[in-house]
Amino acid sequence: MSARPSPAYAARATRPATRAAVVDADGMGAFLPGALAREGVRSVLVRSDAPNPHLANHPDLTDLAPEVTHRGEVAATADALRRYGVDRVVAGAESGVLLADALSAELGTPGHGMSRPSARRDKYEMACAVRESGQATADCLATDSADEVVAWARGHGRWPVVLKPLASAGTDNVLFCRSTAQLRAGVAAITAGRDRYGGRNLAVLVQEHLAGEEYFVNTVSSGGVHHVVEVWRYHKRPVGDRPMYDHEEPVPPDDPVVGELTAYTLRVLDALEIRNGAAHTEVIRTGRGPVLVECAARHGGSHTPSVVSRFLGTDQLACLARAVARPDQAALGRLPRCRPRAHLRYVTLLSPRAGGPLSAERFARVRALGTFVEMALTMPEGTVLPRTRDLASSPGYVYLASADPARVAADHRRLRALEHGDLYGPATTTTPPGERYGDR
Structure with missing residues (x-):
């Protein structure tokens, strides 16, 4: 689905790029230089002055592309990019x-x-x-x-209410408060700290x-023309005083809800x-229709592109790279379309208690699940595992897929059972009453 502005406006961004600057190629952004290269676009890496929460697992990309360090002066950084011939800038x-x-804006x-x-x-x-905007x-x-x-x-009169920082990402300091005491404590905790990026x-x-x-x-x-790559539904469960991501599944393009969500x-x-680049928009379908949670002006932050492409026929980074390399085709709505090929489920790993050091060897039983596709651990080997409270304290995620959705659901339950066993090593603390979770 595309929203088309005037032809004159869309024509402004139809010149193909040959060299793109990727600002903070972190997390899934580390895959972006490779996706651009497959479309014939060379990259320059820009390191912003924000702290990098992905540093522990951040691959070294400098063998693929030169790097420019931003030191607070936009004009100076732009001058460095001009010397490399950069003709597109994207957020990684x-x-x-x-x-x-x-x-x-500085480069035009x-x-x-x-x-x-x-x-x-x-x-x-x-x-x-x-x-x-209405x-x-x-x-x-x-x-x-x-x-x-x-x-x-x-004055709002309904509990709970949500408290969060003005600018962050993921579930960083997102609190669900059910009393004035929790609100006051939450305000104090948030304003005393920093967001994930410093x-x-x-x-x-x-x-x-x-x-x-x-x-x-x-x-x-x-060029102001929007292409919908994919729609996924979140499934959450309570963890203490907040909901936590349990799993996510793509919504078939012909599901009636897709049209409603994408139009909004x-x-x-x-x-x-948002006119040129990727976006990741979270929406809740309420009784009064779709309502925005938040919109990030960059690609989604957690899905492995190769797995998504394998089961959906394309992925957001591949579409973004194509739009950079061939903006005329993107403006005509000719980017690859999502065509699901199996029932795919992205499952967030949830440690129900503090455990031992993270060891990839312990996950052989997970890899043996019949619907197992791929797993990513988001903490370094040897990390002493905390109890999962939010995305930052999750050990990683697993993809399950099958032509039979019942097999996927059954292996999801087996995975949760392994987590409540010794998957994460011996327990170092006990789970407080009322905070057991993860079993499905």
Whole structure:
């Protein structure tokens, strides 16, 4: 599905790129230089001045592409990129979103609209921009005052309410509060710390809790034309005082919910001026229709491209690389389409208690599952495992797939049973009452 602006606007970004700067090629962004190379586009790596939470597992890409270190001066970094002949800038991770926008504007390369770039990182600014465009958003408030948060919650009149930093990623400090005491403690904890990328949490966002099924929509845009790569549904379970990702499954393109979700998502992209590049948009389908959770102006952050392509026929990074290399084709809506070939399930690993050192050897029983496809451990070998409370404390994820969805569900249950056994080694602490989870 594509949203088409005027032909004159779409024509601005139809010149093929030959060299792209990738800002913070971290996490799944480490696959982007390779995807670009397969389309004939060379890369330059840009290292922003934000701390890198992926550093422990970050591959060395400097043998594939030269690297430029940003030292706070956009003009200086842009000059370095000009010397390499860079004609496109893309964000490789959330930490690179704003710098990629600024560098693209400085270089004059196809990028996003710059009337309100902070709305692509600041979640309150994001909600305001989307609401002002006429789209549904969660009721929310941004403030550094616990008193104002409590007053807002009392006026809202429904519990729980959600508390989070204004700019971060994943489940970093996302709290579900059910009392004024929890709100005050949450405000104090968030504002005393930093987000995953080193930024000070100067304020918090408090917003209504949205009830309904949650999805994410991955897109690629070129010249303001939006291409929907895939739609996935999240399945969550409670972990202590917050919901945690359990597993995710792609939604077939012919499911009626896809049309509803994507129509809303494309309007969100327009409201945020996301015109050239990837986006990862999380939406909850509520009783009043789709409502935005948040929209990231970069590719999705956790799915292994080769697995997704194998079972869906394409992946977001491949589509992004194609759009960079052949923007004229992207603007005509000719990027590869999602065509599911089996029942695929992405399962988040959940350690139900603190365990021993992480050892890949212990996962032989997981690899022996009949529907096992691939596993990624997101902590270094030897890490003493914490009990999983959020994405940052999850050991990794597993893909399961089969033509028979019942086999996938059965192996999912077997995996959870292994986790409650000795998969993660001997327990070092016990699980508090009421916080058992992971069994399906």
